[in-house]
Amino acid sequence: MNAHVQHHISDELLLDYASGTLAEGWSIAVATHLALCPSCRDRLSFMEHAGGELLEAVEVEDSASASESWTSMMNKIAADNRRPAAKAPARIVETGDVVIPEPLRSYLGTDVEGLKWRALGRGAYHIPIKTGDRESQVRLLKIPAGKPVPEHSHGGRELTLVLKGAFTDGSTVFRRGDLEEADETLTHQPVATPDEDCICLAVTDAPLKFKSLLVRLVQPVLGI
Structure with a gap:
């Protein structure tokens, strides 16, 4: 087990991914x-x-005695391995000096040294990532070492995956490979650790709700 990864995907997200519904x-x-x-x-x-075994059990039994809850669970986790977003198998293990692993690297067309960043202000940068998905917005973020993200809450779900460096959120530290999941209940101000810039993948399904009036004024231009 990678000791550096301390914050993982929730069971709900992983089940949805396994069933191809994300x-x-x-x-x-x-x-x-x-x-x-x-x-x-x-x-x-x-x-x-487990999903495959449940599917086989239901097919063998093939009777009305199989409960709706059992069938629902089977449909949830008995995946047909459809993963519309993954351009590479989920079990890729990146080694060496690669910063941006697959499948994300295929969306960007390069590893970190070839990226063309767009300024967000105060030394921060981002790269919007195009997908065929109208439900979510995907972007790469680079936050300067020791600098905070503007304080904000959420209109929906936000996933933040650390690819390089680290950030703190309250007393919790998120490092390479760590995934933070936030929702409407969380107001926070992540801060990049002082040792190096923090590069993250961020996915949202609604605009962030910034506390700062200035940030809110430029938010439509920045697209965040």
Whole structure:
């Protein structure tokens, strides 16, 4: 197990990914985390195996006695291995000096040294990532070492996956491979650790709700 990955995909997200029901943007984040996290790859394999066994059991039984809840669970985790967002298998294990693993690297066309960043202000940069998904917005973020993200809450779900460096959120530290999942209940201000810039993949399904009036004024231009 990779000792550096401490914050993992929730069971709900991993089940949705296994069943092929996640929209493309969320699937990119999950598949990229899987490339960096042996523990979650094992969890996914277990879910797929258990789902296959449940499917076989229901097919053999083939009777009305199979409960609706059983069938619902089977349909949820007995995946047909459809992963519309993943352009590479989920079980890729990246080694060496690669910063951006597959499948995310295929969307960007390069590793980190070839990226063309767009300024967000105050030293921060981003790269919007195009997908065929109308449900979510996907972007790469680079936050300067020691600098905070503007304080914000959420209109929906937000996934943040650390690819390089680290950030703190309150007393919790998120490092390479760690995934933070936020929702409407969380107001926070992540801060990049002072040792190096933090590069993250961020996926949202609604505009962020910034506390700062200035940030809110430029938000439509920035597209965040």
